[in-house]
Protein backbone atom coordinates (compact mmCIF):
# COMPACT_ATOMS: atom_id res chain seq x y z
CA UNK A 232 0.00 0.00 0.00
CA UNK A 233 1.49 3.31 -1.04
CA UNK A 234 1.89 5.73 1.84
CA UNK A 235 0.32 9.13 1.28
CA UNK A 236 2.68 11.88 0.20
CA UNK A 237 4.08 14.11 2.87
CA UNK A 238 5.19 17.74 2.84
CA UNK A 239 7.57 19.21 5.41
CA UNK A 240 7.89 23.00 5.62
CA UNK A 241 10.29 25.04 7.71
CA UNK A 242 11.52 28.62 8.04
CA UNK A 243 14.86 27.47 6.66
CA UNK A 244 15.92 24.68 4.36
CA UNK A 245 19.62 23.77 4.09
CA UNK A 246 19.67 21.49 1.07
CA UNK A 247 23.37 20.54 0.82
CA UNK A 248 26.79 21.74 2.02
CA UNK A 249 27.54 23.70 -1.15
CA UNK A 250 24.08 25.23 -1.59
CA UNK A 251 22.59 28.43 -0.18
CA UNK A 252 19.99 28.28 2.58
CA UNK A 253 16.38 28.72 1.43
CA UNK A 254 14.04 30.90 3.48
CA UNK A 255 10.57 29.26 3.81
CA UNK A 256 11.65 25.96 2.32
CA UNK A 257 9.72 22.76 1.79
CA UNK A 258 10.20 19.18 0.68
CA UNK A 259 7.69 16.77 -0.82
CA UNK A 260 8.22 13.12 0.10
CA UNK A 261 6.82 10.20 -1.87
CA UNK A 262 7.62 6.52 -1.40
CA UNK A 263 10.54 7.19 0.88
CA UNK A 264 12.23 9.66 -1.45
CA UNK A 265 12.28 13.39 -1.94
CA UNK A 266 10.04 14.19 -4.90
CA UNK A 267 10.55 17.96 -4.81
CA UNK A 268 12.37 20.53 -2.70
CA UNK A 269 12.94 24.27 -2.69
CA UNK A 270 11.09 27.46 -1.70
CA UNK A 271 7.74 26.44 -0.19
CA UNK A 272 5.87 28.41 -2.82
CA UNK A 273 7.38 26.22 -5.53
CA UNK A 274 6.68 22.83 -3.90
CA UNK A 275 3.21 21.55 -4.77
CA UNK A 276 1.01 19.99 -2.11
CA UNK A 277 -0.64 16.97 -3.73
CA UNK A 278 -4.22 16.00 -2.96
CA UNK A 279 -4.37 14.12 0.35
CA UNK A 280 -0.80 14.92 1.38
CA UNK A 281 0.09 15.18 5.07
CA UNK A 282 1.61 18.60 5.72
CA UNK A 283 3.94 19.20 8.67
CA UNK A 284 4.62 22.84 9.47
CA UNK A 285 7.90 22.94 11.39
CA UNK A 286 7.85 26.73 11.74
CA UNK A 287 10.99 28.33 13.14
CA UNK A 288 13.23 25.37 12.40
CA UNK A 289 16.09 24.41 10.08
CA UNK A 290 15.38 21.44 7.84
CA UNK A 291 18.47 19.69 6.52
CA UNK A 292 19.77 16.30 5.35
CA UNK A 293 19.92 13.89 8.31
CA UNK A 294 23.18 13.64 10.25
CA UNK A 295 25.36 10.59 9.59
CA UNK A 296 27.21 9.08 12.55
CA UNK A 297 29.97 7.35 10.63
CA UNK A 298 31.65 5.44 13.44
CA UNK A 299 30.03 3.87 16.47
CA UNK A 300 29.51 0.41 17.88
CA UNK A 301 25.90 0.28 19.06
CA UNK A 302 26.88 0.75 22.70
CA UNK A 303 23.80 2.60 23.90
CA UNK A 304 24.82 2.58 27.54
CA UNK A 305 27.94 4.67 27.96
CA UNK A 306 31.12 3.00 29.10
CA UNK A 307 31.10 5.12 32.24
CA UNK A 308 27.64 3.78 33.03
CA UNK A 309 28.91 0.27 32.23
CA UNK A 310 31.59 0.69 34.89
CA UNK A 311 34.57 1.36 32.60
CA UNK A 312 36.00 4.78 33.48
CA UNK A 313 38.11 6.74 31.00
CA UNK A 314 41.75 5.66 30.77
CA UNK A 315 44.27 5.00 28.00
CA UNK A 316 42.83 2.84 25.23
CA UNK A 317 44.47 -0.53 25.90
CA UNK A 318 43.72 -0.80 29.65
CA UNK A 319 40.28 0.71 28.94
CA UNK A 320 39.47 -2.11 26.52
CA UNK A 321 40.89 -4.61 29.02
CA UNK A 322 38.51 -3.29 31.69
CA UNK A 323 35.57 -4.74 29.78
CA UNK A 324 36.82 -8.23 30.60
CA UNK A 325 35.40 -7.73 34.09
CA UNK A 326 31.81 -8.42 32.99
CA UNK A 327 29.78 -10.73 30.81
CA UNK A 328 27.68 -9.25 28.02
CA UNK A 329 24.52 -7.21 28.53
CA UNK A 330 21.45 -7.79 26.35
CA UNK A 331 23.16 -6.88 23.08
CA UNK A 332 19.95 -6.22 21.18
CA UNK A 333 18.62 -3.92 23.94
CA UNK A 334 21.86 -1.94 24.18
CA UNK A 335 22.07 -1.52 20.40
CA UNK A 336 18.40 -0.52 20.21
CA UNK A 337 19.05 2.23 22.77
CA UNK A 338 22.02 3.50 20.76
CA UNK A 339 19.84 3.61 17.64
CA UNK A 340 16.93 5.39 19.38
CA UNK A 341 19.30 7.91 20.98
CA UNK A 342 20.92 8.68 17.62
CA UNK A 343 17.51 9.17 16.00
CA UNK A 344 16.45 11.55 18.79
CA UNK A 345 19.59 13.58 18.06
CA UNK A 346 18.83 13.97 14.34
CA UNK A 347 20.95 11.08 13.05
CA UNK A 348 19.40 9.23 10.11
CA UNK A 349 22.22 6.84 9.20
CA UNK A 350 25.16 5.26 10.94
CA UNK A 351 28.13 3.00 10.37
CA UNK A 352 28.27 0.23 12.96
CA UNK A 353 31.97 -0.59 13.24
CA UNK A 354 33.45 -3.98 14.16
CA UNK A 355 32.77 -4.95 17.74
CA UNK A 356 32.36 -8.10 19.77
CA UNK A 357 31.17 -8.74 23.29
CA UNK A 358 33.19 -11.96 23.28
CA UNK A 359 30.18 -14.24 23.76
CA UNK A 360 31.77 -16.83 21.49
CA UNK A 361 28.84 -16.54 19.08
CA UNK A 362 29.70 -13.53 16.95
CA UNK A 363 27.06 -14.47 14.38
CA UNK A 364 24.29 -14.13 16.94
CA UNK A 365 25.75 -10.89 18.29
CA UNK A 366 25.72 -9.32 14.84
CA UNK A 367 22.22 -10.56 14.04
CA UNK A 368 20.90 -9.10 17.32
CA UNK A 369 22.50 -5.78 16.42
CA UNK A 370 21.08 -5.74 12.90
CA UNK A 371 17.61 -6.54 14.30
CA UNK A 372 17.89 -3.60 16.71
CA UNK A 373 18.70 -1.09 13.93
CA UNK A 374 15.85 -2.50 11.85
CA UNK A 375 13.33 -2.18 14.68
CA UNK A 376 14.41 1.37 15.43
CA UNK A 377 14.27 2.23 11.71
CA UNK A 378 17.79 3.67 11.57
CA UNK A 379 19.72 3.29 8.32
CA UNK A 380 22.83 1.31 9.17
CA UNK A 381 25.95 0.07 7.44
CA UNK A 382 26.99 -2.94 9.49
CA UNK A 383 30.63 -4.01 9.51
CA UNK A 384 31.41 -7.71 9.72
CA UNK A 385 34.50 -7.80 11.94
CA UNK A 386 37.79 -9.45 11.00
CA UNK A 387 40.91 -9.97 13.09
CA UNK A 388 43.59 -12.63 12.81
CA UNK A 389 46.37 -11.48 15.09
CA UNK A 390 47.07 -9.70 18.32
CA UNK A 391 44.69 -8.48 20.96
CA UNK A 392 45.84 -5.93 23.51
CA UNK A 393 49.56 -6.44 22.99
CA UNK A 394 50.89 -5.22 19.70
CA UNK A 395 52.91 -6.09 17.80
CA UNK A 396 51.61 -9.58 18.65
CA UNK A 397 55.20 -10.84 18.71
CA UNK A 398 55.51 -9.16 22.13
CA UNK A 399 52.61 -11.04 23.65
CA UNK A 400 54.36 -14.13 24.99
CA UNK A 401 56.98 -12.08 26.86
CA UNK A 402 54.22 -9.89 28.28
CA UNK A 403 52.17 -12.92 29.35
CA UNK A 404 55.19 -14.47 31.06
CA UNK A 405 55.59 -11.42 33.29
CA UNK A 406 51.89 -11.08 34.13
CA UNK A 407 50.94 -11.47 37.78
CA UNK A 408 49.06 -14.65 38.52
CA UNK A 409 45.75 -12.86 39.20
CA UNK A 410 45.77 -11.54 35.64
CA UNK A 411 46.97 -14.65 33.78
CA UNK A 412 43.49 -15.84 32.82
CA UNK A 413 42.65 -12.48 31.25
CA UNK A 414 45.30 -12.36 28.56
CA UNK A 415 43.67 -15.04 26.43
CA UNK A 416 40.20 -13.51 26.31
CA UNK A 417 38.85 -12.94 23.80
CA UNK A 418 41.02 -15.10 21.59
CA UNK A 419 42.90 -13.54 18.70
CA UNK A 420 40.03 -14.61 16.41
CA UNK A 421 37.22 -12.80 18.22
CA UNK A 422 34.95 -12.71 15.17
CA UNK A 423 34.64 -15.72 12.84
CA UNK A 424 37.42 -18.29 13.36
CA UNK A 425 39.05 -17.80 9.95
CA UNK A 426 38.74 -16.11 6.58
CA UNK A 427 36.75 -18.92 4.98
CA UNK A 428 34.10 -18.90 7.70
CA UNK A 429 34.02 -15.09 7.60
CA UNK A 430 33.23 -15.22 3.88
CA UNK A 431 30.42 -17.74 4.29
CA UNK A 432 29.04 -15.75 7.22
CA UNK A 433 29.09 -12.59 5.07
CA UNK A 434 27.29 -14.53 2.29
CA UNK A 435 24.56 -15.66 4.69
CA UNK A 436 24.00 -12.29 6.33
CA UNK A 437 23.98 -10.56 2.94
CA UNK A 438 21.22 -12.92 1.85
CA UNK A 439 19.31 -12.22 5.06
CA UNK A 440 19.35 -8.43 4.58
CA UNK A 441 18.71 -8.43 0.83
CA UNK A 442 15.73 -6.21 0.05
CA UNK A 443 15.99 -4.26 3.31
CA UNK A 444 16.47 -0.66 2.20
CA UNK A 445 17.93 0.37 5.56
CA UNK A 446 20.64 -2.23 6.11
CA UNK A 447 23.82 -2.73 4.10
CA UNK A 448 26.97 -4.61 5.00
CA UNK A 449 30.66 -3.77 4.91
CA UNK A 450 33.84 -5.49 5.98
CA UNK A 451 35.34 -4.35 9.26
CA UNK A 452 38.97 -5.46 9.51
CA UNK A 453 39.72 -4.30 13.06
CA UNK A 454 42.89 -2.32 12.31
CA UNK A 455 46.49 -2.65 11.09
CA UNK A 456 47.89 -4.15 14.31
CA UNK A 457 45.14 -6.80 14.32
CA UNK A 458 45.11 -7.87 10.68
CA UNK A 459 47.84 -9.75 8.81
CA UNK A 460 49.01 -8.80 5.32
CA UNK A 461 47.36 -11.93 3.93
CA UNK A 462 44.01 -11.07 5.45
CA UNK A 463 44.21 -7.45 4.21
CA UNK A 464 44.77 -8.70 0.64
CA UNK A 465 41.95 -11.21 0.91
CA UNK A 466 39.41 -8.79 2.31
CA UNK A 467 40.33 -6.04 -0.15
CA UNK A 468 39.80 -8.36 -3.12
CA UNK A 469 36.56 -9.68 -1.69
CA UNK A 470 35.22 -6.19 -0.87
CA UNK A 471 35.88 -5.07 -4.41
CA UNK A 472 34.29 -8.17 -5.94
CA UNK A 473 31.27 -7.93 -3.65
CA UNK A 474 31.07 -4.15 -4.02
CA UNK A 475 31.00 -3.49 -0.28
CA UNK A 476 33.08 -1.01 1.67
CA UNK A 477 35.92 -1.66 4.06
CA UNK A 478 36.08 0.25 7.35
CA UNK A 479 38.82 -0.05 9.95
CA UNK A 480 40.34 1.60 13.01
CA UNK A 481 43.55 3.46 12.15
CA UNK A 482 46.40 4.67 14.38
CA UNK A 483 44.15 5.49 17.31
CA UNK A 484 46.53 5.30 20.28
CA UNK A 485 50.22 6.07 20.90
CA UNK A 486 50.77 2.33 21.46
CA UNK A 487 49.26 1.55 18.06
CA UNK A 488 51.45 4.20 16.45
CA UNK A 489 54.56 2.68 18.08
CA UNK A 490 53.47 -0.77 16.94
CA UNK A 491 52.93 0.49 13.38
CA UNK A 492 56.48 1.85 13.24
CA UNK A 493 57.73 -1.71 13.78
CA UNK A 494 55.13 -3.56 11.70
CA UNK A 495 55.03 -1.09 8.79
CA UNK A 496 58.40 0.68 8.55
CA UNK A 497 57.50 2.04 5.11
CA UNK A 498 54.34 3.69 6.57
CA UNK A 499 51.01 2.13 7.50
CA UNK A 500 48.96 3.38 4.57
CA UNK A 501 51.84 2.77 2.15
CA UNK A 502 51.66 -0.91 3.15
CA UNK A 503 47.87 -1.03 2.90
CA UNK A 504 48.09 0.53 -0.55
CA UNK A 505 50.59 -2.10 -1.67
CA UNK A 506 48.25 -4.81 -0.35
CA UNK A 507 45.47 -3.49 -2.59
CA UNK A 508 43.26 -2.19 0.21
CA UNK A 509 42.35 0.98 -1.70
CA UNK A 510 41.00 -0.99 -4.65
CA UNK A 511 37.89 -1.15 -2.47
CA UNK A 512 35.88 1.78 -1.09
CA UNK A 513 37.48 2.57 2.27
CA UNK A 514 36.94 4.59 5.41
CA UNK A 515 38.76 4.54 8.71
CA UNK A 516 38.18 5.83 12.22
CA UNK A 517 40.45 8.04 14.36
CA UNK A 518 43.67 8.55 12.35
CA UNK A 519 45.04 10.42 15.38
CA UNK A 520 48.62 9.40 14.67
CA UNK A 521 48.63 9.56 10.87
CA UNK A 522 51.86 10.90 9.40
CA UNK A 523 51.94 13.51 6.61
CA UNK A 524 52.70 10.63 4.22
CA UNK A 525 49.64 8.72 5.49
CA UNK A 526 47.52 11.81 4.94
CA UNK A 527 48.80 12.25 1.40
CA UNK A 528 47.91 8.63 0.61
CA UNK A 529 44.47 9.00 2.21
CA UNK A 530 43.78 12.07 0.07
CA UNK A 531 45.03 10.41 -3.11
CA UNK A 532 43.21 7.12 -2.54
CA UNK A 533 39.90 8.55 -1.33
CA UNK A 534 40.18 7.05 2.17
CA UNK A 535 37.55 8.84 4.29
CA UNK A 536 38.79 9.60 7.80
CA UNK A 537 36.06 9.53 10.44
CA UNK A 538 36.87 11.92 13.29
CA UNK A 539 36.01 10.83 16.84
CA UNK A 540 37.47 13.73 18.83
CA UNK A 541 35.68 13.18 22.14
CA UNK A 542 36.71 9.54 22.24
CA UNK A 543 40.31 10.43 21.36
CA UNK A 544 40.59 13.06 24.08
CA UNK A 545 38.85 10.95 26.70
CA UNK A 546 41.07 7.91 26.08
CA UNK A 547 44.34 9.87 26.26
CA UNK A 548 45.10 9.46 22.57
CA UNK A 549 45.40 13.16 21.85
CA UNK A 550 43.22 15.21 19.49
CA UNK A 551 42.74 14.07 15.89
CA UNK A 552 44.80 16.24 13.48
CA UNK A 553 41.75 17.87 11.92
CA UNK A 554 43.50 20.97 10.60
CA UNK A 555 46.29 18.91 8.99
CA UNK A 556 43.83 16.42 7.48
CA UNK A 557 41.82 19.31 6.11
CA UNK A 558 44.90 20.98 4.66
CA UNK A 559 45.94 17.68 3.07
CA UNK A 560 42.58 17.45 1.31
CA UNK A 561 41.40 14.30 3.09
CA UNK A 562 37.66 13.65 2.94
CA UNK A 563 36.31 13.81 6.51
CA UNK A 564 33.34 12.39 8.40
CA UNK A 565 32.58 12.17 12.12
CA UNK A 566 31.32 9.66 14.64
CA UNK A 567 30.56 9.50 18.32
CA UNK A 568 32.30 6.13 18.87
CA UNK A 569 29.73 5.89 21.74
CA UNK A 570 32.36 7.82 23.68
CA UNK A 571 31.63 11.43 22.77
CA UNK A 572 32.85 14.36 24.83
CA UNK A 573 29.32 14.81 26.20
CA UNK A 574 29.05 11.06 26.98
CA UNK A 575 25.87 10.74 24.93
CA UNK A 576 24.84 10.51 21.28
CA UNK A 577 24.74 14.29 20.73
CA UNK A 578 26.28 14.29 17.26
CA UNK A 579 26.08 18.08 16.76
CA UNK A 580 28.06 18.69 19.96
CA UNK A 581 30.74 16.27 18.78
CA UNK A 582 30.78 17.87 15.33
CA UNK A 583 31.40 21.26 16.92
CA UNK A 584 34.39 19.84 18.80
CA UNK A 585 35.74 18.44 15.52
CA UNK A 586 35.24 21.84 13.90
CA UNK A 587 37.17 23.61 16.63
CA UNK A 588 40.05 21.17 16.25
CA UNK A 589 40.18 22.21 12.59
CA UNK A 590 41.27 25.68 13.63
CA UNK A 591 45.02 25.53 13.37
CA UNK A 592 47.24 27.90 15.28
CA UNK A 593 47.86 31.02 13.22
CA UNK A 594 45.24 30.17 10.60
CA UNK A 595 41.88 31.85 10.23
CA UNK A 596 38.93 29.93 8.88
CA UNK A 597 35.91 32.11 8.30
CA UNK A 598 32.60 31.19 9.89
CA UNK A 599 31.35 30.27 6.45
CA UNK A 600 34.28 27.93 5.79
CA UNK A 601 33.87 26.21 9.15
CA UNK A 602 30.11 25.84 8.74
CA UNK A 603 30.59 24.42 5.25
CA UNK A 604 33.15 21.93 6.59
CA UNK A 605 30.88 20.86 9.45
CA UNK A 606 27.93 20.47 7.10
CA UNK A 607 29.96 18.32 4.69
CA UNK A 608 31.39 16.17 7.51
CA UNK A 609 27.90 15.52 8.88
CA UNK A 610 26.24 14.67 5.57
CA UNK A 611 28.13 13.99 2.34
CA UNK A 612 31.32 12.99 4.16
CA UNK A 613 29.34 10.69 6.45
CA UNK A 614 27.56 9.15 3.48
CA UNK A 615 30.90 8.39 1.80
CA UNK A 616 32.33 6.93 5.03
CA UNK A 617 29.28 4.69 5.45
CA UNK A 618 29.45 3.61 1.78
CA UNK A 619 25.97 4.94 1.01
CA UNK A 620 25.08 5.68 -2.64
CA UNK A 621 25.95 9.14 -3.94
CA UNK A 622 22.44 10.55 -3.58
CA UNK A 623 22.63 10.32 0.22
CA UNK A 624 23.52 13.23 2.46
CA UNK A 625 21.69 15.89 0.44
CA UNK A 626 18.15 17.17 -0.02
CA UNK A 627 17.44 16.96 -3.74
CA UNK A 628 14.76 15.43 -5.93
CA UNK A 629 15.28 11.66 -6.06
CA UNK A 630 17.38 11.51 -2.90
CA UNK A 631 16.24 9.27 -0.04
CA UNK A 632 14.00 11.16 2.42
CA UNK A 633 16.50 11.10 5.29
CA UNK A 634 16.13 14.51 6.91
CA UNK A 635 16.31 16.18 10.31
CA UNK A 636 14.97 19.45 11.65
CA UNK A 637 16.41 21.54 14.49
CA UNK A 638 14.74 24.41 16.27
CA UNK A 639 17.01 26.92 17.97
CA UNK A 640 16.78 30.49 19.00
CA UNK A 641 17.32 32.94 16.17
CA UNK A 642 16.95 30.41 13.36
CA UNK A 643 13.64 31.81 12.19
CA UNK A 644 12.44 33.52 9.05
CA UNK A 645 13.48 36.96 10.29
CA UNK A 646 17.13 35.95 10.26
CA UNK A 647 19.23 37.62 7.59
CA UNK A 648 19.70 35.63 4.43
CA UNK A 649 23.49 35.82 4.53
CA UNK A 650 24.14 32.43 2.91
CA UNK A 651 26.32 31.15 5.77
CA UNK A 652 24.45 32.60 8.72
CA UNK A 653 21.97 29.76 9.34
CA UNK A 654 24.60 27.04 8.94
CA UNK A 655 26.97 29.00 11.19
CA UNK A 656 24.36 29.20 13.96
CA UNK A 657 23.24 25.60 13.57
CA UNK A 658 26.72 24.06 13.61
CA UNK A 659 28.11 26.18 16.43
CA UNK A 660 25.05 26.54 18.69
CA UNK A 661 22.88 23.59 17.72
CA UNK A 662 22.74 20.54 19.97
CA UNK A 663 20.96 17.20 19.77
CA UNK A 664 18.26 18.43 22.14
CA UNK A 665 17.22 20.99 19.49
CA UNK A 666 16.11 18.18 17.18
CA UNK A 667 12.38 18.38 16.47
CA UNK A 668 12.06 15.87 13.64
CA UNK A 669 13.94 12.90 12.24
CA UNK A 670 12.67 11.24 9.08
CA UNK A 671 14.34 8.15 7.65
CA UNK A 672 13.36 6.74 4.25
CA UNK A 673 10.21 8.83 4.41
CA UNK A 674 9.13 7.61 7.87
CA UNK A 675 8.97 10.06 10.75
CA UNK A 676 10.93 8.25 13.47
CA UNK A 677 11.14 11.11 15.96
CA UNK A 678 9.13 14.29 16.34
CA UNK A 679 9.72 15.33 19.97
CA UNK A 680 6.23 14.00 20.86
CA UNK A 681 5.43 12.48 24.26
CA UNK A 682 5.49 8.99 22.72
CA UNK A 683 9.03 9.60 21.45
CA UNK A 684 10.19 10.32 24.99
CA UNK A 685 8.42 7.20 26.27
CA UNK A 686 10.04 5.01 23.60
CA UNK A 687 13.49 6.37 24.41
CA UNK A 688 12.93 5.89 28.14
CA UNK A 689 11.78 2.29 27.65
CA UNK A 690 14.79 1.52 25.47
CA UNK A 691 16.99 3.03 28.15
CA UNK A 692 15.35 1.08 30.97
CA UNK A 693 15.65 -2.25 29.15
CA UNK A 694 19.30 -1.67 28.26
CA UNK A 695 20.28 -0.48 31.74
CA UNK A 696 18.46 -3.38 33.42
CA UNK A 697 20.47 -5.81 31.32
CA UNK A 698 23.71 -4.01 32.17
CA UNK A 699 22.89 -4.29 35.87
CA UNK A 700 22.13 -7.98 35.44
CA UNK A 701 25.50 -8.79 33.81
CA UNK A 702 27.46 -11.63 35.31
CA UNK A 703 30.94 -11.00 36.61
CA UNK A 704 33.43 -12.61 34.26
CA UNK A 705 36.65 -11.85 36.15
CA UNK A 706 37.66 -10.57 39.55
CA UNK A 707 38.19 -6.84 40.10
CA UNK A 708 41.72 -7.56 41.37
CA UNK A 709 42.59 -9.59 38.30
CA UNK A 710 41.36 -6.89 35.93
CA UNK A 711 43.18 -4.16 37.87
CA UNK A 712 46.43 -6.17 37.77
CA UNK A 713 46.00 -6.73 34.03
CA UNK A 714 45.39 -3.04 33.42
CA UNK A 715 48.43 -2.06 35.49
CA UNK A 716 50.58 -4.52 33.52
CA UNK A 717 49.34 -3.06 30.23
CA UNK A 718 50.13 0.47 31.36
CA UNK A 719 53.60 -0.57 32.45
CA UNK A 720 54.17 -2.42 29.18
CA UNK A 721 53.31 0.59 27.02
CA UNK A 722 54.87 3.25 29.24
CA UNK A 723 57.39 5.19 27.20
CA UNK A 724 56.69 3.33 23.96
CA UNK A 725 54.40 5.97 22.53
CA UNK A 726 57.04 8.44 21.44
CA UNK A 727 59.85 6.17 20.24
Ligand SMILES: [Zn+2]
Nearest residue numbers: 298353516568
Ligand atom coordinates in the same frame (compact mmCIF):
# COMPACT_ATOMS: atom_id res chain seq x y z
ZN1 LIG B 1 35.58 2.62 17.50
